[in-house]
Amino acid sequence: MKLSTKVAELTNIIAPAVAACNVALWGVEFAPQGNRSLLRIYIESLPEEQAQDKQVTIEDCAAVNHQVSGVLEVHDPIAGEYILEVSSPGFDRAFFSDEQMRDYIGQTVSLRLIQAIGQGDKKRRKATGKLDSMTDSSLQLTATDGEQFEIALSNIDKANLIYEDE
Secondary structure: OOOOHHHHHHHHHHHHHHHHOOOEEEEEEEEOOOOEEEEEEEEEOOHHHHOOOOOOOHHHHHHHHHHHHHHHHHHOOOOOEEEEEEEOOOOOOEEOOHHHHHOOOOOEEEEEEEEEEOOHHHOEEEEEEEEEEEOOOEEEEEEOOOOEEEEEHHHEEEEEEOOOOO
């Protein structure tokens, strides 16, 4: 889940504009696509508002879109045309950092790995299961088939929460 240099640059430019809208920046995705790139920004309610069950609204997304558009016009960090999308991360949220995953210990996550894990013909580059625990360098996962894995955080390419209706 290492951020590319471009995403890190965009995050540094965007973060103050998002904070000015009284919401938290969850993550940034940037997909260069020829002449027309896609910049997707995920926002979340501030922690104190989450405690009151306040969710991100369409008005929040519109305000962030307006603020970020102005900042991007000034800094002009994207060559060519781009589409700007702003949304909440949703129930099946992608994780953009190891720290974000820590709040979801005990829940089900889906991982796409850089290097395969497992033994013999049971090697896999994708794993879904309960996030049991985390250290600074790895996580413990009990896969849906009951197999347990210790996975280096540096081996995770992409991670998502799996929403489970209780």
